[in-house]
Amino acid sequence: xxxxxxxxxxxxxxxxxxxxxxxxxxxxxxxxxxxxxxxxxxxxxxxxxxxxxxxxxxxxxxxxxxxxxxxxxxxxxxxxxxxxxxxxxxxxxxxxxxxxxxxxxxxxxxxxxxxx
Amino acid sequence: xxxxxxxxxxxxxxxxxxxxxxxxxxxxxxxxxxxxxxxxxxxxxxxxxxxxxxxxxxxxxxxxxxxxxxxxxxxxxxxxxxxxxxxxxxxxxxxxxxxxxxxxxx
Numbered sequence: 001x002x003x004x005x006x007x008x009x010x011x012x013x014x015x016x017x018x019x020x021x022x023x024x025x026x027x028x029x030x031x032x033x034x035x036x037x038x039x040x041x042x043x044x045x046x047x048x049x050x051x052x053x054x055x056x057x058x059x060x061x062x063x064x065x066x067x068x069x070x071x072x073x074x075x076x077x078x079x080x081x082x083x084x085x086x087x088x089x090x091x092x093x094x095x096x097x098x099x100x101x102x103x104x105x106x107x108x109x110x111x112x113x114x115x116x
Numbered sequence: 117x118x119x120x121x122x123x124x125x126x127x128x129x130x131x132x133x134x135x136x137x138x139x140x141x142x143x144x145x146x147x148x149x150x151x152x153x154x155x156x157x158x159x160x161x162x163x164x165x166x167x168x169x170x171x172x173x174x175x176x177x178x179x180x181x182x183x184x185x186x187x188x189x190x191x192x193x194x195x196x197x198x199x200x201x202x203x204x205x206x207x208x209x210x211x212x213x214x215x216x217x218x219x220x221x222x
Contacts, residue, residue, distance in 0.1 A: 050211070102151075
């Protein structure tokens with residue numbers, strides 16, 4: 001089954017760091033653009049980052065630029081999101097999604113809670 | 117930055133047609149897609165490239181995009197279609213989401 005599985009979420013203090021992972025299976029991961037999307041409690045979807053298939057091109061939403069870094073390891077079929085300088089308003093479910101004319105495959109999400 | 121606007125809520129009776137709109141400047145010049153999200157679940161792509169249905173999505177889901185408005189239409193709406201729906205388009209390579217519409221089937 002084609003799937004994405006996120007991990008790495010948890011509770012962290014403001015100013016802290018977390019690294020999220022997204023493991024891909026049953027498709028040629030290296031051929032696809034990938035994105036991270038988050039959803040704060042009771043809120044809508046927010047795109048936060050994009051990476052090209054080779055990993056050479058990355059984009060970020062203004063809300064996370066300079067604090068978050070997207071990366072990928074095609075040999076390990078994995079996508080990452082390094083999150084530094086976390087703030088209370090970064091609290092959300094974080095999803096990775098494969099881009100194929102839209103997000104055709106999404107992971108189950110991992111919860112990040114930023115609280116003192 | 118590019119913005120997409122959706123109505124917060126839409127109500128429909130079972131068996132009737134539901135239409136959810138998504139507005140953005142010259143949206144018709146871009147591709148739009150639509151996601152369905154039920155409580156506690158990940159989003160599911162129901163329409164891509166304005167009007168294409170992924171495999172496994174029922175035929176009652178259809179889409180259009182022209183001018184400044186994309187529309188998701190659900191014909192013969194069923195109780196299982198009650199969910200939040202999000203439109204999405206591209207601003208350069210950035211995904212942009214609408215604020216979401218809660219579809220109530222009553």
